Amino acid sequence: MRAPYACEPETARGRLFPEEESAFRSCFQRDRDRIIHSSAFRRLKHKTQVFVEHEGDFYRTRLTHSIEVAQVARTISNALGLNVDLTEAxxxxxxxxxxxxxxxxxxxxxxxxxxxxxxxxxxxTLRIVTRLERHYAEFDGLNLTWDTLEGIAKHNGPVVTARGNTEGVPYALAEYDAVHDLELHTHASAEAQVAALSDDIAYNNHDLHDGLRAGLFSESDIAELPIVGPAYDEVDRLYPGLDPYRRRHEALRRVFGAMVSDLIDTSRALLEGGEFPNAQAIRECGRPVIAFSGGLWAELRQIRAFLFENMYRAPRVMEQRARVTKVVEDLFPRFMADPSLLPARWQDEIAGLRDESALARLVADYVAGMTDRFALQLHAEMTGTDILMDGH
Structure with a gap:
C-alpha cells in the first residue's frame, strides 16, 4: 500500500496531448516504457560516463548508469511507500x-x-522527450505525463524562486514551461527526489569501482575514506584472505548498502515528521523530503573530493578530456557555417529557421544527440585526423 503523499495514476495531471488510457498499464508505466523505447535511451549505450566509450567494455556508460540508478530508485521508492513506476521513469x-x-x-x-x-x-532531456523524439503520429516527443515531466525538470529542486520568473532558466525549460506550466518554483514529487539522490548513490559507488579497475587509484589509496575504509575492514574480518576481486566487490556493495540505508532511514523520518496529506503537499512544503543524514552527507563530500582529484582530474582523464573537447569545438562551427552538412531529414527544418539562435539550437540538438563513437567517426571524416591517436 502506498503512502498518502505518493503520486497516484488516478490523480496524475495528464498529458499535454490527451490520450486514451491503457487497459493494461498505468500512465506512469507507459511513461517508463516510452522512455525505454526511445532513440535517445538507446544512444546512451555509447555515451561515456567518465571514460570515453572506446576505452573498455567494463566501464560504465550512460546506459548502464541509468539502469543502475533506476534499480536503486525502485528499491528506495518501494521502501518509502512511493510510486515505483514514476520513480523509475x-x-x-x-x-x-x-x-x-x-x-x-x-x-x-x-x-x-x-x-x-x-x-x-x-x-x-526535457527538449528530447517533448520535441526531438518524433515517432508518434499525433505529437512530437513522448507526450509524457505532467508528473514525469516535472520530475525531469526539477528533480534537483526548484528551478526558479517565483512562479512565472524564468530569467536565467535554460531555454528548453523556459520554452516548454510557457505552454505547459511545470511549476518550476516548487519542489518535485518525492518520487523525483528519490531518483535524484539515487543518481548520487549510483555514481559514487560505480566511480570508485571504475577508478579501481582503471588503475587510477588503489585499495590502499581509499582505505582512509569514510564509509569505504570501514567496509573493507568488515570484509577482511569476515573473509580473511579473500581474493582481491571478490574483496573489492564485497566492500563496495557494503558502501552501496550504507548509502541506501541512510537515505531510506533519514527520508522516512522526514516524511513521517511532516504534514503531507497528498503529493502536492510535498511539492509545496518548501524543502526536500528525501535526504541523506548530515553525517553521511559530509562523508560523501569527502568521497567526492577524492574522486574529483584522483579520477575526474587525473592526468590520463584530463588528456582525453582535452582531445574530445576539440571534437565538439570542431564539429559545432562546421555545422553552423554550412548547415547543409546536417542529415537530409533535418533540412526541411533548417529552411524554416528564423535566425542564427534557432540554427544554433538545432545544431546543438544534433551534436548533443551524437554518441561518442559517432562523434569521433564524423570528426575523423571531416578533418582527416584520428584525434584520439594523433592528439591534435
Missing part, C-alpha cells in the same frame, strides 16, 4: 540529454552555445 530519463563525452562534451557545447542561451543537459 524519472530515473531512466534523467541522463537522456547528455552530450557525447559526458560532462566534458557538455562543458564544450555550453561554451559554444553561450551566445545563444547556453546548453544544459537537464533542459536538453
Amino acid at each position: 524519472v530515473a531512466l530519463a534523467h541522463d537522456l540529454g547528455h552530450t557525447p563525452f559526458g560532462h566534458t562534451g557538455e562543458d564544450a557545447l555550453d561554451a559554444l552555445m553561450r551566445p545563444f542561451g547556453g546548453f544544459d543537459h537537464n533542459a536538453q
Whole structure:
C-alpha cells in the first residue's frame, strides 16, 4: 500500500496531448516504457560516463548508469511507500540529454552555445522527450505525463524562486514551461527526489569501482575514506584472505548498502515528521523530503573530493578530456557555417529557421544527440585526423 503523499495514476495531471488510457498499464508505466523505447535511451549505450566509450567494455556508460540508478530508485521508492513506476521513469530519463563525452562534451557545447542561451543537459532531456523524439503520429516527443515531466525538470529542486520568473532558466525549460506550466518554483514529487539522490548513490559507488579497475587509484589509496575504509575492514574480518576481486566487490556493495540505508532511514523520518496529506503537499512544503543524514552527507563530500582529484582530474582523464573537447569545438562551427552538412531529414527544418539562435539550437540538438563513437567517426571524416591517436 502506498503512502498518502505518493503520486497516484488516478490523480496524475495528464498529458499535454490527451490520450486514451491503457487497459493494461498505468500512465506512469507507459511513461517508463516510452522512455525505454526511445532513440535517445538507446544512444546512451555509447555515451561515456567518465571514460570515453572506446576505452573498455567494463566501464560504465550512460546506459548502464541509468539502469543502475533506476534499480536503486525502485528499491528506495518501494521502501518509502512511493510510486515505483514514476520513480523509475524519472530515473531512466534523467541522463537522456547528455552530450557525447559526458560532462566534458557538455562543458564544450555550453561554451559554444553561450551566445545563444547556453546548453544544459537537464533542459536538453526535457527538449528530447517533448520535441526531438518524433515517432508518434499525433505529437512530437513522448507526450509524457505532467508528473514525469516535472520530475525531469526539477528533480534537483526548484528551478526558479517565483512562479512565472524564468530569467536565467535554460531555454528548453523556459520554452516548454510557457505552454505547459511545470511549476518550476516548487519542489518535485518525492518520487523525483528519490531518483535524484539515487543518481548520487549510483555514481559514487560505480566511480570508485571504475577508478579501481582503471588503475587510477588503489585499495590502499581509499582505505582512509569514510564509509569505504570501514567496509573493507568488515570484509577482511569476515573473509580473511579473500581474493582481491571478490574483496573489492564485497566492500563496495557494503558502501552501496550504507548509502541506501541512510537515505531510506533519514527520508522516512522526514516524511513521517511532516504534514503531507497528498503529493502536492510535498511539492509545496518548501524543502526536500528525501535526504541523506548530515553525517553521511559530509562523508560523501569527502568521497567526492577524492574522486574529483584522483579520477575526474587525473592526468590520463584530463588528456582525453582535452582531445574530445576539440571534437565538439570542431564539429559545432562546421555545422553552423554550412548547415547543409546536417542529415537530409533535418533540412526541411533548417529552411524554416528564423535566425542564427534557432540554427544554433538545432545544431546543438544534433551534436548533443551524437554518441561518442559517432562523434569521433564524423570528426575523423571531416578533418582527416584520428584525434584520439594523433592528439591534435
